[in-house]
Amino acid sequence: MRYFFECGNFFDISLAELSAVFEAYNYPKDSIKRVSNTILLIESNTLTKDILNRIFSRLAGFIRYGQIIDDLDSFLTPYLERKKVVYGISVLGESDIQTKDIERLSNEIKRGFRSEGISTRFLLPKKKELNAAQISNNHLLENGFELCIFEGGNGKMYGATLGIQDIESFVKRDIQRPSIDFDMGVLPQKLARVMCNLTGLKEGIIWDPFCGSGTILMEAAVLGFDILGSDIDLGAIESVNNNIGWLSKEGMTNNIKYNVFQLDINNIERRVVKDLKNTGINAVVCEPFMGPPQRRVVSERDAEELLTSVRNLYVSLFSVINEISRRGFKVVLIVPSYKSKKGWLTFNISQLVGKKWDILNRKYTQGDLKWKRINSIIARNIFILEKR
Numbered sequence: 001m002r003y004f005f006e007c008g009n010f011f012d013i014s015l016a017e018l019s020a021v022f023e024a025y026n027y028p029k030d031s032i033k034r035v036s037n038t039i040l041l042i043e044s045n046t047l048t049k050d051i052l053n054r055i056f057s058r059l060a061g062f063i064r065y066g067q068i069i070d071d072l073d074s075f076l077t078p079y080l081e082r083k084k085v086v087y088g089i090s091v092l093g094e095s096d097i098q099t100k101d102i103e104r105l106s107n108e109i110k111r112g113f114r115s116e117g118i119s120t121r122f123l124l125p126k127k128k129e130l131n132a133a134q135i136s137n138n139h140l141l142e143n144g145f146e147l148c149i150f151e152g153g154n155g156k157m158y159g160a161t162l163g164i165q166d167i168e169s170f171v172k173r174d175i176q177r178p179s180i181d182f183d184m185g186v187l188p189q190k191l192a193r194v195m196c197n198l199t200g201l202k203e204g205i206i207w208d209p210f211c212g213s214g215t216i217l218m219e220a221a222v223l224g225f226d227i228l229g230s231d232i233d234l235g236a237i238e239s240v241n242n243n244i245g246w247l248s249k250e251g252m253t254n255n256i257k258y259n260v261f262q263l264d265i266n267n268i269e270r271r272v273v274k275d276l277k278n279t280g281i282n283a284v285v286c287e288p289f290m291g292p293p294q295r296r297v298v299s300e301r302d303a304e305e306l307l308t309s310v311r312n313l314y315v316s317l318f319s320v321i322n323e324i325s326r327r328g329f330k331v332v333l334i335v336p337s338y339k340s341k342k343g344w345l346t347f348n349i350s351q352l353v354g355k356k357w358d359i360l361n362r363k364y365t366q367g368d369l370k371w372k373r374i375n376s377i378i379a380r381n382i383f384i385l386e387k388r
C-alpha cells in the first residue's frame with residue numbers, strides 16, 4: 001500500500017515529527033520517502049489504514065493524508081453503488097495544473113456518474129486545495145471523496161484523502177482555554193504538539209520547567225502523557241491548573257496524572273532535585289524564556305547581551321536535567337536566534353550540553369528545525385537531545 005502525507009508550512013519539522021512518531025510506535029522510518037517539498041510518501045505492506053489514522057491524529061505538522069490511487073477508474077467504481085456522490089479535487093504543492101485542468105477532470109468524472117444515473121455535487125476549492133472547513137462541513141469524506149493531485153518524481157500522482165487535520169481542536173485549545181498570558185510569550189499550539197511528538201515517545205511523563213500557561217502541557221495531556229509543570233511565576237501555576245481542568249471538562253484528556261508547582265530553575269533545593277529524580281520523568285519539553293519581544297532588527301551587541309542572559313537559564317536547566325536523567329532521556333527544547341544587523345545570532349547548544357548528550361536533529365532530517373515566520377526578529381530553533 002502507498003500513502004501520502006501533505007506537510008504544513010515547515011517541511012523539515014513535519015518530516016522530523018512523522019519520523020519520531022513512527023519511532024515511538026516502532027514502525028519502519030525508512031518507509032517514509034520525500035516526494036517534494038510538500039508531500040511525503042509511505043510505502044508499506046504492514047501499515048494499515050487504522051494504524052495510519054492513529055498516527056495522523058497525533059500529528060500537528062500535516063494538513064491531510066490519504067491513499068495513493070494507481071488507477072482512477074478502479075478507484076471510482078465503488079461509488080457507482082451510491083445514489084449521490086459529493087466530490088472535490090485539490091492540487092497539493094507546487095504544480096503546473098491550472099483551474100481549467102481541474103474543471104475538465106471534474107466534468108469527466110461528473111459525466112461518468114451521470115451516465116450511470118448517479119447525481120453529483122462538485123466542490124471547487126477556494127484556492128488550489130479544499131480547506132478543512134469545506135471538507136468537514138460538507139461531510140466530503142463520508143458522502144464522497146476528495147481527489148488530490150500532486151507532482152511525484154516521475155509525473156503527476158493521484159491520491160484519495162483519508163483524513164484532514166482537526167484544526168478546530170487546536171484553535172479551541174488556543175483561544176477558548178480559560179487562562180492565557182500573552183506577555184510571557186505563548187507557543188503556537190501546533191508547535192507545542194510537534195515538540196511533544198519529537199520526543200519519539202508515545203507515553204510516559206513529560207516535564208515542562210518553563211510551563212507558562214501550559215501550552216506544551218496541554219498538548220502532552222491530549223496525547224495521553226502524564227504531565228509535570230513548573231514555572232517561577234505563581235500566576236502561571238494558577239493558569240495551568242485552570243487550563244488542565246478545562247481540558248478535562250471538555251473531554252480532551254483521559255485519566256492523565258498531573259502536577260504543577262512553582263520553581264525557579266536558577267535556584268533549586270537539593271530535596272526538589274531528589275524528588276524530580278524519583279518521579280521517573282521520561283522527557284523534558286520546553287521553551288525557556290526567549291527574552292523580551294523585539295520589534296526591529298537588534299544591534300549585534302544587544303543580540304549578544306540577550307543571548308548571554310537567556311543562555312544562563314539553559315545552563316541552570318541542564319545542571320538539573322543532568323542529575324535527574326538516565327540514558328535515553330529526551331529533551332526537546334527551543335533555542336532562540338535573534339535577527340541582528342550582522343545576520344542571525346544564536347548560541348551553540350551542543351557546546352552548552354557537552355558530550356553527555358546526542359543531538360538527534362540530523363537523524364530525522366537534513367535541514368534545520370526552525371520555526372520562523374517571514375519578518376520574524378526572533379526565530380525558534382528546535383533541538384532534540386538524547387542522553388548517552
Ligand SMILES: C[S@@+](CC[C@H](N)C(=O)[O-])C[C@H]1O[C@@H](n2cnc3c(N)ncnc32)[C@H](O)[C@@H]1O
Pocket residue numbers: 184185186187209210211212213214215216230231232233236263264265266286287288289290313
Ligand atoms: C516563553 S514562556 C513559556 C511559555 C509556555 N511555553 C506557553 O506557551 O505558555 C517562558 C516561561 O519561563 C518562565 N521563567 C522565566 N525565568 C524562569 C526561571 N528562572 N525559572 C523557571 N521559570 C522561569 C516565565 O515565567 C515564563 O512563563
